[in-house]
Each structure stands twice: as structure tokens, then as C-alpha cells.
Amino acid sequence: METAGKYVENEELREALKDRGLGTPATRAGIIERLIEVGYVKREKKNLVPTTKGVEVIKILPVETIKSPSMTGEWEYKLNLIERGKASPEEFLQQIAAFTVQTVNDLKKTERQEIRKGDEVIGKCPKCGSPVVRNKKGWGCSNWRNGCQFQIWDEICGKKLTQANAKQLLAKGKTNLIKGFVSKSGKKFNAVLELKDDTGKLSFKF
Numbered sequence: 001m002e003t004a005g006k007y008v009e010n011e012e013l014r015e016a017l018k019d020r021g022l023g024t025p026a027t028r029a030g031i032i033e034r035l036i037e038v039g040y041v042k043r044e045k046k047n048l049v050p051t052t053k054g055v056e057v058i059k060i061l062p063v064e065t066i067k068s069p070s071m072t073g074e075w076e077y078k079l080n081l082i083e084r085g086k087a088s089p090e091e092f093l094q095q096i097a098a099f100t101v102q103t104v105n106d107l108k109k110t111e112r113q114e115i116r117k118g119d120e121v122i123g124k125c126p127k128c129g130s131p132v133v134r135n136k137k138g139w140g141c142s143n144w145r146n147g148c149q150f151q152i153w154d155e156i157c158g159k160k161l162t163q164a165n166a167k168q169l170l171a172k173g174k175t176n177l178i179k180g181f182v183s184k185s186g187k188k189f190n191a192v193l194e195l196k197d198d199t200g201k202l203s204f205k206f
């Protein structure tokens with residue numbers, strides 16, 4: 001966060017962030033703890049790494065400016081100008097207020113996608129591209145509120161599928177050979193499960 005300025009392309013804005021970064025030393029710790037608490041970031045040894053949920057949230061967020069350190073750079077730049085009497089604080093506040101209203105409106109328009117804390121995203125929905133997550137009956141599209149019904153049942157023909165099977169299906173369109181399905185007539189069989197991309201339906205391949 002201290003060095004966020006290096007991700008900013010505009011030189012003036014980068015300069016404004018140079019000695020400040022995102023947040024202040026006093027607020028950074030709190031921001032990081034909050035990110036961990038809501039499950040966007042996790043600790044790995046000495047590093048902070050984004051969780052799948054964190055990555056997905058960034059992808060889904062429609063407001064580019066709030067994902068970029070440029071915005072803070074711009075604000076810092078304007079605060080510098082105000083400090084030096086070269087810009088009006090009232091105007092800055094008005095801009096912030098307008099930005100906030102616009103951002104909230106944009107966020108309200110975002111299609112609601114259900115990614116809850118702790119949900120492990122196992123792949124992309126073949127029908128709509130949204131994250132697929134574990135649910136009660138197997139693995140399903142997180143975009144179900146908007147009508148996507150893609151679902152991989154966790155039991156097919158008497159065989160419990162594993163999460164690895166489901167991941168493979170989404171990544172490669174088919175699984176390895178799965179042994180131990182049972183047909184309606186009670187006969188055991190082995191097969192590869194295949195995903196029909198456009199319909200999201202599964203079929204056996206022998």
C-alpha cells in the first residue's frame with residue numbers, strides 16, 4: 001500500500017502518491033485486517049495474497065476507478081493543490097460527493113452475484129461465465145439469482161462425484177475416467193463425464 005504509486009501511470013498522480021501511498025500508516029493495519037476478515041485477502045507466511053473471492057469481487061465490480069490507486073493519486077494531488085491554496089476545498093468536496101453518488105448508483109446496477117465468505121470458487125460457469133461454487137446439491141453457478149441454472153450434481157448414477165471431478169469438468173470440459181457408476185438396471189459401468197459447453201448439460205462418454 002505504501003508503494004501503490006508505482007502502479008499509477010500518470011506522472012503527476014504518481015508523484016502525489018510517492019511519499020504517501022494508499023491510506024495512512026494509522027489506517028493501513030485496520031484496512032488489511034478488514035480485508036482478511038471479509039475473506040478478500042489471506043496471510044501466507046509473510047505475504048498477503050488475494051483469495052479467489054477477492055479476485056472474483058474485483059472482476060465483478062463495475063467501477064474501475066475504485067479498483068485503481070490512480071483515484072487516490074488524484075485525490076492526493078488535489079489535496080496538495082488545496083494545501084498550497086491553488087484549489088478550492090469546496091469544489092473538491094463537491095466532486096467527492098458526486099463521485100460517491102455515481103459509484104453507489106453504478107454498484108446498485110450490478111447484477112447481484114452470490115459469492116459468500118468461504119465459498120470456494122471451483123471454476124467458471126460454461127453458460128454465463130460467472131463463478132461456480134459449492135452448494136447443497138453439488139456445485140452451481142453463483143449467478144442463479146439472475147436465472148442461470150447451471151448445476152453439477154454431486155451424485156450421478158449412484159456415484160458421488162468429487163470436487164476434483166467438478167473442477168476438471170469446468171476446466172477441461174471432461175473428467176478422467178470415473179469408475180463405479182450404476183445404471184438403472186443395476187449394472188456397474190465406467191465412463192468419462194463430458195460437459196456440453198453451450199447447454200451446460202453433462203453426458204457420458206465410454
Ligand SMILES: [Zn+2]
Pocket residue numbers: 125126127128129130141142143148149150
Ligand atoms: Zn452461470
